[in-house]
Amino acid sequence: MLRFEIQATCAETGARAGLLHTPHGTIETPVFMPVGTQATVKGLMPRDLIDPIDARIILSNTYHLFLRPGHELIREMGGLHKFMAWPRAILTDSGGFQVFSLSELRKVTDEGVMFHSHLDGSRHMFTPESTVDVQLAFGSDIMMVLDECLAYPATHDATRKSMDRTIRWARQAFTHYRQQEQDKCSLFPIVQGSMFPDLRRACAEELLELNAEGYAIGGLSVGEPRDLSQQMVEITAPLLPFDKPRYVMGVGMPDELPEYVARGIDMMDCVIPSRDARNGRLYTSTGNLSIKQARFRNDAAPVDEKCGCYTCKTFTRAYLRHLYQAGEILYSVLATLHNVTRYLDIMRQMRESILLGVFPTFLAAARKASLKDE
Amino acid sequence: MLRFEIQATCAETGARAGLLHTPHGTIETPVFMPVGTQATVKGLMPRDLIDPIDARIILSNTYHLFLRPGHELIREMGGLHKFMAWPRAILTDSGGFQVFSLSELRKVTDEGVMFHSHLDGSRHMFTPESTVDVQLAFGSDIMMVLDECLAYPATHDATRKSMDRTIRWARQAFTHYRQQEQDKCSLFPIVQGSMFPDLRRACAEELLELNAEGYAIGGLSVGEPRDLSQQMVEITAPLLPFDKPRYVMGVGMPDELPEYVARGIDMMDCVIPSRDARNGRLYTSTGNLSIKQARFRNDAAPVDEKCGCYTCKTFTRAYLRHLYQAGEILYSVLATLHNVTRYLDIMRQMRESILLGVFPTFLAAARKASLKDE
Numbered sequence A, B: 001m002l003r004f005e006i007q008a009t010c011a012e013t014g015a016r017a018g019l020l021h022t023p024h025g026t027i028e029t030p031v032f033m034p035v036g037t038q039a040t041v042k043g044l045m046p047r048d049l050i051d052p053i054d055a056r057i058i059l060s061n062t063y064h065l066f067l068r069p070g071h072e073l074i075r076e077m078g079g080l081h082k083f084m085a086w087p088r089a090i091l092t093d094s095g096g097f098q099v100f101s102l103s104e105l106r107k108v109t110d111e112g113v114m115f116h117s118h119l120d121g122s123r124h125m126f127t128p129e130s131t132v133d134v135q136l137a138f139g140s141d142i143m144m145v146l147d148e149c150l151a152y153p154a155t156h157d158a159t160r161k162s163m164d165r166t167i168r169w170a171r172q173a174f175t176h177y178r179q180q181e182q183d184k185c186s187l188f189p190i191v192q193g194s195m196f197p198d199l200r201r202a203c204a205e206e207l208l209e210l211n212a213e214g215y216a217i218g219g220l221s222v223g224e225p226r227d228l229s230q231q232m233v234e235i236t237a238p239l240l241p242f243d244k245p246r247y248v249m250g251v252g253m254p255d256e257l258p259e260y261v262a263r264g265i266d267m268m269d270c271v272i273p274s275r276d277a278r279n280g281r282l283y284t285s286t287g288n289l290s291i292k293q294a295r296f297r298n299d300a301a302p303v304d305e306k307c308g309c310y311t312c313k314t315f316t317r318a319y320l321r322h323l324y325q326a327g328e329i330l331y332s333v334l335a336t337l338h339n340v341t342r343y344l345d346i347m348r349q350m351r352e353s354i355l356l357g358v359f360p361t362f363l364a365a366a367r368k369a370s371l372k373d374e
Helices: A047-050 A063-065 A069-076 A096-102 A127-140 A156-179 A195-208 A226-241 A255-263 A272-278 A310-314 A315-326 A331-354 A357-367 B046-050 B062-067 B073-075 B096-102 B127-140 B156-179 B198-209 B227-240 B253-260 B272-278 B310-314 B317-325 B329-355 B359-369
Strands: A003-009 A016-022 A025-029 A032-034 A059-062 A089-092 A106-108 A113-116 A125-126 A142-144 A186-188 A215-216 A245-247 A268-269 A281-284 A287-290 B002-007 B016-022 B023-030 B031-033 B057-060 B087-094 B107-109 B113-116 B123-126 B142-144 B186-188 B214-218 B247-248 B267-269 B281-286 B288-289
Touching: A003 A331, A003 B281, A016 A331, A025 A032, A025 A195, A025 A331, A032 A059, A032 A331, A047 B310, A059 A063, A063 A069, A063 A096, A063 A127, A069 A127, A089 A127, A089 B031, A125 A127, A127 A142, A127 A156, A156 A186, A156 A195, A195 A226, A195 A287, A195 B288, A215 A226, A226 A255, A255 A331, A255 A357, A255 B031, A272 A281, A272 A331, A310 A331, A310 B046, A315 A331, A331 A357, A331 B329, B002 B329, B023 B329, B031 B057, B031 B329, B057 B062, B062 B073, B062 B127, B073 B127, B087 B127, B096 B113, B123 B127, B127 B142, B127 B156, B156 B186, B156 B198, B198 B227, B227 B253, B253 B329, B253 B359, B272 B281, B272 B329, B281 B329, B310 B329, B317 B329, B329 B359
Parallel strands: A032 A268, A059 A089, A089 A142, A142 A186, A215 A245, A245 A268, B031 B267, B057 B087, B087 B142, B142 B186, B214 B247, B247 B267
Antiparallel strands: A003 A016, A016 A025, A106 A113, A113 A125, A281 A287, B002 B016, B016 B023, B107 B113, B113 B123, B281 B288
């Protein structure tokens, strides 16, 4: 059960600021959801995500948790919130995307998708109904329907066939979901259609009939140019209900966040801040830096002087570079803490600018700065 | 510059409780020093070590820091405290032990020890004087002299020769140290002598002439039976000045800590709590557990119900096992946090019992419980 409240809209762009009330607290939108793949945002304690990062919602992956530790165990342990000691909202994907990206052996039929675990080769089946059941076991605040995610590029014909299947699966998922006696978990359908505007439109129209509490745009960040992803969102977002949250899945780089917000998006998620952190790529208010570079060897400055995170308030670039070079766990912890803070700071700044009616200025400045290396 | 204040002594054993005042705060003894090999206690932020663990001193390794990032860089960055953002006391070893345990190629001469880096094979020389200089660059509160650490078993003849060299090196180190114009860093000599009581005695007597601010007992935990290590400490500790801190290097298991305290030891260090944590071995007030075991799969209890650490107050064994199985960074962080807390709790309990005059009761109970698996 969600309640979405729009607080302000931008007069010149599609940007909006709102409040999304969930059974596990209120989320200020636009929001970026840190990814907690295996029931943990890699390296971060829940308390660090809460104070001072103030993350209100995280995303976790159904595929991974289904395989390990298993949804029945998580149900037995009181649900995902309790299991991972995360008191705030959780969105889980359907597992579809990971089946397509991680599982070598898979077979898609009208019934669902059969796949072999990337961990031990064991065989499993995801159906529109089963993935709802798995997510209900987690007790997710927001669940996603099973969809088929095509690689880029795909032909118009293949995309239409796949999209039709995604729509059928969404209907089945909603039928099953509405038969459950629960009012805590919401379900979002996912608009597919690859890079074809007509199919995106057709898919959105069909899914609107489900009268869902929110809608996602999927099938992006699958290898296409950034312009194309943004174009697809620009076409699709206005077709979705104005008064419901819109979620673009799996994006993006820091300089893409304002582009999606400008196109009317309220929710995003991506592994970039945490994965790049571990690989030495740090995002700052003045650009990006690769901490492994020799020039940071004796750099006594923090990663980002304007950042208020523990990492920036406490440590130098020189120390972080040392930890990185030495392969220390603490490097990953501190770097992730910073990058996630940076992402959420960008979101907060955008939200603030929308509320103040100056988002176009923010957007122009963000575009001018673009994504440069320090 | 250290000041050691003995607050209470046990009437039946050699145990004592004291305060060791250092340039970076006061240490309550007996104390266990968590090991921060590469300028980080693996996985832990300094703030987590301070509150609520309240570690007052950590140990860092000269060998590792000398090779990477280098003592000159650390000096340039303002010393080790500032570099790693650790405001409390730091003890550094001389690097000798690591040269003997990590470096494949090494040659000991009267001058010092030539070795090849385990990282890149580069050739380096440690002398009694150079290791003092390296530690002065760190700005350590307590520095250790270069010593030769023999493997177990060693012959009486080889031990005597090595011990004589260790004594000569200690004298050289002290001469060099006392020529420096500084009053912040203290230097401890190290009693060697392998498992030979006569040599331990001889070595201690010679080193007493240095009139150091504290004394260490080295050359233990090198493969000998536990009884033998304790016997060597029992022989050596009473030979050391009563009014100065006594430090046994590289020990021990949780159930060994009371044994050394009973023998008059004030300071200890060991990688066990952090290394074992990462390997799945957790120490509790009721025994030990190997978190990877299947029986913890759905165990909703904390690691240790009596422990007040964030890990135990927040997470279940089932969740920790999941993180361990999934190879998650957060597992190492949470497990290390717990084990270090456990070690420091044992030390605090011992200290309290000494102050209250009931240490013999504590010791008897500890011996009865021994180190059992849960």
